[in-house]
Amino acid sequence: MLAFILRRLLQSIAVLLTVGVVAFSLFRYVGDPINAMVGQDTSMEERETLREKLGLNDPAPLQFLNFIVNAAQGKFGLSYRTSEPVGRLILERVPATLELSFCAAVFALFVGVPMGVYTGLYPRHWSSRLFQAVSLIGISLPTFLIGILLILVFAVWLRLLPSFGRGETVQIGWWTTNFLTWSGLKALILPSITLGLFQLTLLMRLVRSEMLEVMRTEYIKFARARGLTNRAINFGHALKNTLVPVITVTGLQLGALIAFAIVTETVFAWPGVGQLFIQSVQFSDIPVMAAYLLLIGLLFVLINLTVDLLYFVVDPRLRSQGGSARVAGH
Amino acid sequence: MASQTNNPPLLEVKNLRVEFPTRRGTLLAVDDVSFDIAPGEVLGVVGESGAGKSLTGNAIIGLLEPPGRIAGGEIRLEGRRIDNLPYEEMRKIRGARIGAIFQDPLTSLNPLYSVGRQLVETIQTHLPLSAAEARTRALDLLKEVGIPGAESRIDHYPHQFSGGMRQRVVIALALCAGPRLIVADEPTTALDVSIQAQIIALLKRLCREHGTAVMLVTHDMGVIAETADRVAVMYAGRIAEIGPVRDVVKHAKHPYTKGLMGSIPSLGVRTERLTQIDGAMPRLTEIPTGCAFNPRCTERGQRCLVERPDLMAAGTSRAACWLHDRGGVGAPIVKEMVDA
Ligand SMILES: Nc1ncnc2c1ncn2[C@@H]1O[C@H](COP(=O)(O)OP(=O)(O)OP(=O)(O)O)[C@@H](O)[C@H]1O
Numbered sequence: 135m136l137a138f139i140l141r142r143l144l145q146s147i148a149v150l151l152t153v154g155v156v157a158f159s160l161f162r163y164v165g166d167p168i169n170a171m172v173g174q175d176t177s178m179e180e181r182e183t184l185r186e187k188l189g190l191n192d193p194a195p196l197q198f199l200n201f202i203v204n205a206a207q208g209k210f211g212l213s214y215r216t217s218e219p220v221g222r223l224i225l226e227r228v229p230a231t232l233e234l235s236f237c238a239a240v241f242a243l244f245v246g247v248p249m250g251v252y253t254g255l256y257p258r259h260w261s262s263r264l265f266q267a268v269s270l271i272g273i274s275l276p277t278f279l280i281g282i283l284l285i286l287v288f289a290v291w292l293r294l295l296p297s298f299g300r301g302e303t304v305q306i307g308w309w310t311t312n313f314l315t316w317s318g319l320k321a322l323i324l325p326s327i328t329l330g331l332f333q334l335t336l337l338m339r340l341v342r343s344e345m346l347e348v349m350r351t352e353y354i355k356f357a358r359a360r361g362l363t364n365r366a367i368n369f370g371h372a373l374k375n376t377l378v379p380v381i382t383v384t385g386l387q388l389g390a391l392i393a394f395a396i397v398t399e400t401v402f403a404w405p406g407v408g409q410l411f412i413q414s415v416q417f418s419d420i421p422v423m424a425a426y427l428l429l430i431g432l433l434f435v436l437i438n439l440t441v442d443l444l445y446f447v448v449d450p451r452l453r454s455q456g457g458s459a460r461v462a463g464h
Numbered sequence: 465m466a467s468q469t470n471n472p473p474l475l476e477v478k479n480l481r482v483e484f485p486t487r488r489g490t491l492l493a494v495d496d497v498s499f500d501i502a503p504g505e506v507l508g509v510v511g512e513s514g515a516g517k518s519l520t521g522n523a524i525i526g527l528l529e530p531p532g533r534i535a536g537g538e539i540r541l542e543g544r545r546i547d548n549l550p551y552e553e554m555r556k557i558r559g560a561r562i563g564a565i566f567q568d569p570l571t572s573l574n575p576l577y578s579v580g581r582q583l584v585e586t587i588q589t590h591l592p593l594s595a596a597e598a599r600t601r602a603l604d605l606l607k608e609v610g611i612p613g614a615e616s617r618i619d620h621y622p623h624q625f626s627g628g629m630r631q632r633v634v635i636a637l638a639l640c641a642g643p644r645l646i647v648a649d650e651p652t653t654a655l656d657v658s659i660q661a662q663i664i665a666l667l668k669r670l671c672r673e674h675g676t677a678v679m680l681v682t683h684d685m686g687v688i689a690e691t692a693d694r695v696a697v698m699y700a701g702r703i704a705e706i707g708p709v710r711d712v713v714k715h716a717k718h719p720y721t722k723g724l725m726g727s728i729p730s731l732g733v734r735t736e737r738l739t740q741i742d743g744a745m746p747r748l749t750e751i752p753t754g755c756a757f758n759p760r761c762t763e764r765g766q767r768c769l770v771e772r773p774d775l776m777a778a779g780t781s782r783a784a785c786w787l788h789d790r791g792g793v794g795a796p797i798v799k800e801m802v803d804a
């Protein structure tokens with residue numbers, strides 16, 4: 135098992151380095167960083183000294199090394215757009231995105247999984263068919279449209295919820311949170327639903343099909359033959375056996391939530407890193423884009439590691455006597 | 465031998481019918497099946513694939529898979545009718561009064577729970593024991609079914625056991641709440657031939673010790689000959705012959721059974737492969753009128769084509785065949801284009 139984790143760690147580092155190469159290439163080869171930093175009237179000599187000082191004349195591998203070492207310390211240079219340190223710029227906006235993604239994930243999990251269980255257990259019931267039909271809509275409607283529809287209904291017509299921004303936030307250290315004020319909580323509702331709806335329908339359909347499959351297995355039939363209660367069979371035996379794919383998808387989708395928060399943040403003017411990224415693209419603000427890429431890469435890797443560890447918790451076949459080597463091989 | 469008639473039957477199946485509604489009409493898969501099992505008795509059930517053996521067993525444990533359903537007849541356990549019980553009532557009987565063992569030990573156990581947990585959970589579902597008491601009982605059962613080092617194995621997961629060991633665990637699970645009857649549907653078919661005899665011997669010994677009756681469905685005539693007190697031969701959803709095992713094996717009364725017993729079966733030989741009878745069992749949709757076996761029967765007469773025989777006394781057994789009726793099979797059938 136230790137070997138397995140070590141291998142996964144190495145893989146993660148490899149993935150991060152690859153993302154690093156992409157980010158670095160953006161930095162180095164898309165546009166001229168010097169041009170972006172200095173004014174029109176700077177002389178060629180001044181530019182050359184700056185180039186030398188910034189290490190831009192060093193061989194590429196050395197520059198890459200510097201880039202990675204700096205990145206690891208959160209140093210991404212200054213934003214071309216605002217001239218603020220990129221690290222701080224991003225850090226300011228991380229809480230907004232993480233809180234939004236967290237709420238969306240909780241919404242997707244706590245509504246999607248029970249709905250999946252229900253529709254999987256009673257596939258013929260009319261309400262299951264209704265859920266299925268509605269979930270098709272959820273899967274096929276684009277996020278921005280869902281967001282706009284929600285705004286139309288709940289903000290414009292019913293005037294119940296705000297349509298943009300985070301509302302009031304409370305500062306805790308460098309973290310700003312929505313969770314401690316009434317307006318902050320209200321502001322979270324529509325964006326979370328918008329962002330989580332796709333994941334919710336995905337999870338529901340996944341759990342449903344996994345449930346249907348598990349309910350047909352011999353061990354469920356045998357569990358019935360042993361006279362176990364429906365509760366024990368449905369939630370103890372069946373649901374647990376659907377967990378491995380659910381964990382995988384939840385993990386992947388959590389990454390996707392953070393990455394795709396871009397659209398939701400734009401629709402709801404949510405001051406998160408996604409919105410920052412869109413602004414940086416408009417201004418060709420390369421340092422911010424590079425940092426954003428690395429951040430998303432890091433999150434994906436961390437989530438995947440967590441997912442791998444959760445497998446061990448759920449499935450004894452992976453845990454036991456040297457089983458790790460055998461199973462990890464597939 | 466516990467097949468004497470002075471014991472009141474543990475299980476009574478009377479005129480059981482199981483049907484499947486399909487688009488092209490209703491299929492009658494089990495047709496008017498009646499038999500008893502006495503306390504502690506082992507009833508072997510044999511017959512070609514599709515004869516209705518599993519459906520009969522599933523009807524008894526109340527686990528017919530929809531759209532299959534009991535369309536008629538009744539099933540009584542210890543005198544109490546169980547075929548029309550609500551799900552929750554029947555659930556309390558399953559595992560507690562009637563245990564079941566299925567074909568495939570590899571897939572009968574939940575891979576995510578230790579065998580101990582699955583045992584304790586079953587025991588506590590049916591018996592008022594504390595967790596510690598249930599665990600002790602689970603441990604005793606594992607020892608009883610011959611799991612070496614049960615103390616350390618109890619917390620192992622199914623994948624850490626071999627097929628034979630898993631089937632032993634399954635047997636422990638079926639027995640853990642002390643049922644009076646076990647329905648074992650081809651309990652060794654999925655196992656290695658070398659282990660089959662051990663598992664059957666174990667099942668037989670445990671059931672004798674606990675006084676548990678068994679309905680043993682198998683293709684293996686050797687197993688039947690060695691294990692069963694009585695045997696029921698099924699054909700196309702009906703019982704063709706039923707009687708004490710020695711009589712059925714040595715002095716078969718039904719032409720179908722004679723065909724099955726045609727070659728002396730040795731352990732491990734399956735009926736499918738030793739069927740000496742020409743032709744195949746008819747599909748449910750094309751069961752002939754009269755005796756269902758008549759297209760393959762060498763002893764048939766005119767009566768067999770029109771009148772369906774019910775089980776009737778034939779020596780010590782009962783057989784569904786006009787040969788044993790005073791009226792006989794009727795006029796001989798002239799062979800015409802039969803050998804085409
Ligand atoms: N869901 C179903 N729908 C329609 N017919 C079915 C269904 N399940 C079983 N049958 C039919 O019922 C008949 C009896 O099936 P059963 O499983 O009892 O046979 P069996 O004697 O156990 O055979 P085997 O030795 O292969 O296990 C078969 O002819 C089968 O085609």
Ligand code: SF4
Pocket residue numbers: 718719720755756757758761762763764765768773784785786787793
């Ligand atoms: S009733 Fe007739 S056809 Fe059927 S088994 Fe007996 S002799 Fe053969």
Ligand SMILES: [Mg+2]
Pocket residue numbers: 517518519649
């Ligand atoms: Mg069967």
